[in-house]
Amino acid sequence: MNKKNKGKMNRTLEVQEKEISSLENSFLHPGKKGDIKNKIGLGSYVDFLDDIKDNSVDLLFLDPPYNLSKNFNGFEFKKSSVEEYTEYLDEILENINPKLSNNSTIYICGDWKTSISIFNSASKIFHVRNRITWEREKGRGAKSNWKNCSEDIWFCTKSNDYTFNVDEVKQRRNVIAPYRNQDGTTRDWSETKEGNFRDSFPSNLWKDITIPFWSMPENTIHPTQKSEKLVAKLILASTNKNDFVFDPFLGSGTTNVVAKKLNRNFFGTEINKEYCLYAQKRLELAESAKDIQGYHDGVFWDRNTLSAQKKNN
Numbered sequence: 001m002n003k004k005n006k007g008k009m010n011r012t013l014e015v016q017e018k019e020i021s022s023l024e025n026s027f028l029h030p031g032k033k034g035d036i037k038n039k040i041g042l043g044s045y046v047d048f049l050d051d052i053k054d055n056s057v058d059l060l061f062l063d064p065p066y067n068l069s070k071n072f073n074g075f076e077f078k079k080s081s082v083e084e085y086t087e088y089l090d091e092i093l094e095n096i097n098p099k100l101s102n103n104s105t106i107y108i109c110g111d112w113k114t115s116i117s118i119f120n121s122a123s124k125i126f127h128v129r130n131r132i133t134w135e136r137e138k139g140r141g142a143k144s145n146w147k148n149c150s151e152d153i154w155f156c157t158k159s160n161d162y163t164f165n166v167d168e169v170k171q172r173r174n175v176i177a178p179y180r181n182q183d184g185t186t187r188d189w190s191e192t193k194e195g196n197f198r199d200s201f202p203s204n205l206w207k208d209i210t211i212p213f214w215s216m217p218e219n220t221i222h223p224t225q226k227s228e229k230l231v232a233k234l235i236l237a238s239t240n241k242n243d244f245v246f247d248p249f250l251g252s253g254t255t256n257v258v259a260k261k262l263n264r265n266f267f268g269t270e271i272n273k274e275y276c277l278y279a280q281k282r283l284e285l286a287e288s289a290k291d292i293q294g295y296h297d298g299v300f301w302d303r304n305t306l307s308a309q310k311k312n313n
Contacts (some may be wrong), residue, residue, distance in 0.1 A: 010214045012221070015277045023280040024273075040256060040283070041269040042276045045096070045248030048269055052099045058163075058243035059235065059264075060100060061255045063109040063226060064092065067117065075272055082117055089121035096248065097125055103163065105238035106156040109226070111148070118154045126156040134206035134230065153234070155204075163243075168236040170199040171208065172299040199299055202233070208294065208303040216293060220278045222252035229294040231258040239264055253279025260286050 006012065015023065027040035030047045041048045065077035067085040080088070089108075100106070106126055110118045115131070122128050132153040141147050175196040209230050212219040218228050231254050235245060241263045247255035250268030252275050259266035260283060270276050294301055 007214075011217045012214050012219045013217065013278060013281065015274075015281055019281065020277060023277050023284075026280050027276050036267045037265055038256075038260070039267055040250065040253065040276055040279050041267065042271075042273055043269060044271055045092075045269040048267075049095060049099070052246065052267065054098050055101050056244055057096075057099045057246045058101055058104050059239045059245045060096060060104065060106045061109075061231065061234065061245065061247045062092065062096075062106065062249065063247070063251070063255075064089070064249050066111050066224075067114045085114060086117040086120050089117055090124070092248070093121055093125060096246075097158075099246070100158050102159050103161045104158045105162055105164075106154075106158070107234050107238070108154045108156065110152050110154070112150070112152070115152050115154070118152070122154055122156045126158055127160065128154060128156050130155040130204050132204045132206060134209050136209075136211055163238050163240060165237055165240070166201060168298075169202045169233050170299050171202060172197050172199050172297075172301050174302060202237070206230070206233075208300065210294065210303055217289075218254070218257075218282070218293065220252040220275075220282075222275060222278070225252055226254050228254055228258050228261075228292045229300065231255055232262065232292050232295055233300060235259060235262055235264060250279055251275055253282045257282045257286050258292065261290050261292060 006014075027042050028034055028036065028048070029042040033051060036048065036051050041051075067082075068077075068079050093106075106122065108118050108122060119128060119131075132155060133150050134153065136149050136151055175198050209227055210216070212225050212227055219225070235255075235258055239245060243264050245255060245259045245264050245266045247266070247268040250256060250270040253268065253270075256266045256268045256279060268279070270279065294303065
């Protein structure tokens with residue numbers, strides 16, 4: 001399954017032909033059912049709904065195709081009207097809602113075009129609490145418009161009783177202009193050999209996310225892959241150890257992989273067999289490689305922070 005020759009510094013994950021049979025044997029599909037705990041399901045999420053217990057999902061990470069025409073490795077998604085896309089989301093949320101626990105959290109990904117549909121759909125059955133906007137540093141420039149370099153994640157809960165571990169998702173930032181008290185002591189920041197840092201509470205504007213690319217070992221062939229760091233923030237904030245995370249549009253497996261690294265239970269479904277193979281290989285690699293780029297010492301480091309880079313080498 002190697003698409004082309006790679007450069008020496010290219011760490012993009014590959015699946016070898018000799019690995020396919022073993023990897024394929026590990027995930028479930030409609031003709032091969034079993035215990036879904038910590039598994040990948042090859043097929044539509046609808047094919048596996050009966051296998052998910054009602055009131056069992058603690059976190060739903062929903063990253064469906066955005067409302068644009070795109071080819072996902074042979075599976076085409078066609079752009080539709082705002083109304084039609086809202087109905088598409090309505091059906092997904094209505095189908096999955098019975099599986100969510102009363103104190104569950106729901107994160108729904110989208111872009112500026114789909115956000116209106118996400119809000120309209122989610123607000124019908126959930127408490128919409130916030131909208132996270134994160135910066136995509138990739139993207140083409142535009143001569144007649146503003147460059148589109150952000151995406152949204154809508155934060156929703158099923159009830160007013162939900163998990164939010166704010167201390168688990170603090171961000172370590174460089175202090176550019178360190179302020180001291182009159183006696184010379186530092187104020188809400190720490191002085192270290194590697195620089196001056198402050199651990200800040202998380203906001204809904206994220207500028208520290210790096211899109212997976214060729215020099216990162218988490219990178220795959222998936223065209224819209226979310227980074228492990230992004231998903232880790234959501235899982236740490238909104239679940240506790242051994243909680244159950246469900247991703248019905250798994251792609252190349254980031255949600256399952258991060259859940260495993262953070263000691264959560266998980267299940268993800270994906271209709272594309274090749275993406276499932278990548279997801280399963282990443283799960284197996286996570287047995288020994290528990291690190292998440294940009295997350296160290298219990299905090300999330302700013303993008304391109306020197307200390308974080310050193311820890312990744």
